[in-house]
Structures are given as structure tokens and as C-alpha cells.
Amino acid sequence: EKGGFATFMDKEIAEQPAAVADTLRGHFDGTRIVLDEQRLGEDELRTIDKVFVVACGSAYHSGLVAKYAIEHWTRLPVEVELASEFRYRDPVLDRDTLVVAVSQSGETADTLEAVRHARRQRARVLAVCNTNGSQIPRESDAVVYTHAGPEVGVASTKAFLAQITANYLVGLALAQARGTKYADEVARDFQALSEIPRAVEQTLELLEPVRELGRSIADSKAVLFLGRHVGFPVALEGALKLKELAYMHAEGFAAGELKHGPIALVEEGLPVVVVTPSPKSMPLLHSKLLSNIREVQARGARTIVIGEEGDDTIAPFADFLIELPRVPALLQPLVSTIPLQVLAAEIARTRGYDIDKPRNLAKSVTVE
Numbered sequence: 001e002k003g004g005f006a007t008f009m010d011k012e013i014a015e016q017p018a019a020v021a022d023t024l025r026g027h028f029d030g031t032r033i034v035l036d037e038q039r040l041g042e043d044e045l046r047t048i049d050k051v052f053v054v055a056c057g058s059a060y061h062s063g064l065v066a067k068y069a070i071e072h073w074t075r076l077p078v079e080v081e082l083a084s085e086f087r088y089r090d091p092v093l094d095r096d097t098l099v100v101a102v103s104q105s106g107e108t109a110d111t112l113e114a115v116r117h118a119r120r121q122r123a124r125v126l127a128v129c130n131t132n133g134s135q136i137p138r139e140s141d142a143v144v145y146t147h148a149g150p151e152v153g154v155a156s157t158k159a160f161l162a163q164i165t166a167n168y169l170v171g172l173a174l175a176q177a178r179g180t181k182y183a184d185e186v187a188r189d190f191q192a193l194s195e196i197p198r199a200v201e202q203t204l205e206l207l208e209p210v211r212e213l214g215r216s217i218a219d220s221k222a223v224l225f226l227g228r229h230v231g232f233p234v235a236l237e238g239a240l241k242l243k244e245l246a247y248m249h250a251e252g253f254a255a256g257e258l259k260h261g262p263i264a265l266v267e268e269g270l271p272v273v274v275v276t277p278s279p280k281s282m283p284l285l286h287s288k289l290l291s292n293i294r295e296v297q298a299r300g301a302r303t304i305v306i307g308e309e310g311d312d313t314i315a316p317f318a319d320f321l322i323e324l325p326r327v328p329a330l331l332q333p334l335v336s337t338i339p340l341q342v343l344a345a346e347i348a349r350t351r352g353y354d355i356d357k358p359r360n361l362a363k364s365v366t367v368e
């Protein structure tokens with residue numbers, strides 16, 4: 001059932017091109033983005049004036065990634081909130097608020113309770129979910145199903161990529177309802193998403209050196225992850241994977257925060273993973289990250305840099321360089337997350353841990 005792979009996680013990492021492609025399938029009719037179960041009219045979508053994404057764990061990170069695209073595309077304010085915090089702080093909700101509840105299982109208690117709270121406050125709820133007929137979509141006004149297929153590994157991989165994809169579809173659906181994007185722009189963005197499975201495939205072919213790297217840093221005490229813009233939530237996800245799988249201290253930071261604290265952690269030999277944006281599409285951010293890489297390298301860090309192929313400005317500062325195919329800036333997390341999944345899995349394997357079933361964790365947490 002693992003289809004020749006050593007673990008479910010390895011299999012699920014390899015299934016990511018299909019997870020993205022299958023999630024896109026059927027959601028564009030040639031002219032418009034189509035959601036799955038839409039008990040919400042286009043006129044209701046049009047009056048939305050604020051979006052919350054609520055979720056836990058990796059699903060929460062998928063929301064943090066999507067915030068950049070949804071705000072950019074729709075000009076709506078988007079807040080991303082941990083489901084376990086959401087209802088305890090009296091969030092400002094009304095019938096023009098859209099709450100996007102992201103959950104692989106559709107059964108996570110924290111997320112379900114956030115949905116119920118939102119509905120009691122008359123907010124509209126849209127579920128992004130991988131499990132047909134589960135509780136969260138049943139209690140929502142609209143659903144976008146991620147078609148990642150069953151995910152057995154406790155640490156989310158293919159479901160995470162599918163969640164980002166589905167969240168982007170929600171952003172495009174809102175943009176088309178609000179008229180902040182013309183039909184041809186929506187079509188172009190959908191086309192760009194459709195090209196991602198190929199880039200994911202190419203990325204998967206580049207990972208043997210990442211596995212070697214994982215083996216060589218498996219005895220580190222800690223690893224830091226840095227990123228900016230959409231690379232920031234990718235850094236958080238990379239750190240979460242390492243905590244979950246390898247029981248290693250790992251933290252993700254916004255690279256701009258480095259000098260406000262985290263740089264004090266940097267010591268000789270500490271592996272620091274830096275997710276850098278494209279120098280072509282994000283030149284300013286790229287140059288800021290370049291400075292961050294130099295800052296940590298100057299303090300003895302072992303720099304592991306995720307960059308875009310052909311970017312030779314970063315090579316001199318990367319002790320280890322992972323070059324990924326060029327994709328549009330907002331879509332980069334769909335490729336840059338993958339080496340971080342593989343790195344965490346390989347470190348965990350080298351340490352002798354069960355990467356499908358990490359200690360103390362459950363696939364679906366149905367208590368608050």
C-alpha cells in the first residue's frame with residue numbers, strides 16, 4: 001500500500017504533483033472559478049468585506065501563505081488565525097465576513113468550534129477540506145475540496161500543498177465576484193496554477209542532495225528557518241516539519257526580525273535555512289534576504305539557501321544551495337516547501353524515528 005516507498009510520507013511527498021493538479025481539476029469552467037458546494041450566492045460573496053482564515057498546524061500555515069495572494073487579488077483585509085485562539089478573543093464578525101476554515105480531516109475540534117462560533121455571529125463560512133462528508137464542510141456555507149487523496153503520514157505534506165492551491169482558488173473566486181480581477185486575469189492565474197504540478201515534479205527530481213544534507217546535519221541541536229513575504233510561512237512550515245518528525249528544536253522567523261532578536265541564537269555551525277524569492281520578480285525582497293544570509297553567515301551559521309535556478313547572486317553565501325524551478329512569486333511556496341519536507345524526513349530517518357507516526361501526535365485531533 002506504500003507503493004514501493006519506504007514510508008507513507010515518502011509516498012505522499014511524491015504524490016504532490018497530482019495533489020495540486022487534482023485540486024485544480026473541475027474548479028475552472030473555461031471562464032469562471034467554480035467552488036464545490038456553494039450554498040452562498042455570488043451576490044453574497046460580492047458583499048464580503050473581510051476574510052478570516054482559521055485553521056491549525058500546517059493548515060494554518062497554508063492560510064498564512066494564501067493571505068498574500070488573497071489580499072493582493074481582492075483588496076480585502078485577510079486575517080489568519082489559529083482556530084484554537086479565534087473564538088476566545090471575540091473576533092469582529094458579521095454577515096459580511098467570510099471565515100475560511102481549512103482542515104485536511106474536516107474533524108479538527110478547534111477548527112470546528114471556530115466555525116460554529118463564526119456561524120453564531122452570522123458570518124459566512126467556507127470550508128477547505130480534504131475529506132468528503134466530514135463535519136466542517138457539513139456545517140459550512142460553501143466548500144472547496146482539496147483532492148490530495150487520503151493522507152496517512154501524520155505530518156501533512158500533500159494536503160498542505162493542496163490547501164494552498166484551494167485557498168488560492170478561493171482568492172480567485174472572491175476576486176471574480178468582486179470584479180477586482182477581469183475574467184482574462186482569472187484565467188491567466190488559473191493557468192499559472194495549472195503549470196505548478198510540472199514544477200513540483202521537477203522539484204522532486206532535485207532532492208537527492210537535500211537527503212544527503214539531512215543526513216549530514218542530523219545531529220544538530222537546532223535549525224533556524226528564515227523567509228520573507230510568502231517565504232515566511234514556508235519557513236514556519238519547515239520548522240514545524242522538523243519539530244514534528246525529528247523532535248529537533250526548530251524555529252521559523254520573518255527574516256526581517258532577525259536583528260530584533262533571533263540573530264542572538266546564531267552560533268558557529270548552526271544550520272540556518274533561508275527561503276529566498278526570485279531576484280527577477282521580487283528584487284527588493286531578494287536583496288534584503290541576501291543581507292540576512294550574509295549576517296548569519298558572518299556569525300558562523302551554516303547557510304542552507306533555497307533559491308531560484310539561475311540566481312548566481314546567492315551562490316557565494318550559500319554553504320548549501322537548493323535551486324528550484326522559476327514560478328510566479330506568489331506560487332513559490334508550492335515548490336519551496338518540498339525540500340523542507342524532505343529535509344525534515346531525512347533528518348528524522350537518520351535519527352531513527354518513525355516518520356509516519358511521530359510520538360505524541362495524532363493525525364486528527366478531535367478534542368479542543
Ligand code: BG6
Binds near residue numbers: 057060102155
Ligand atoms: C495536527 C496534524 O494534529 O493537525 C497536522 O498533525 C495538521 O498535520 C493539523 O496540519 C490540522 O489538521 P487538519 O485535519 O484540521 O488539517
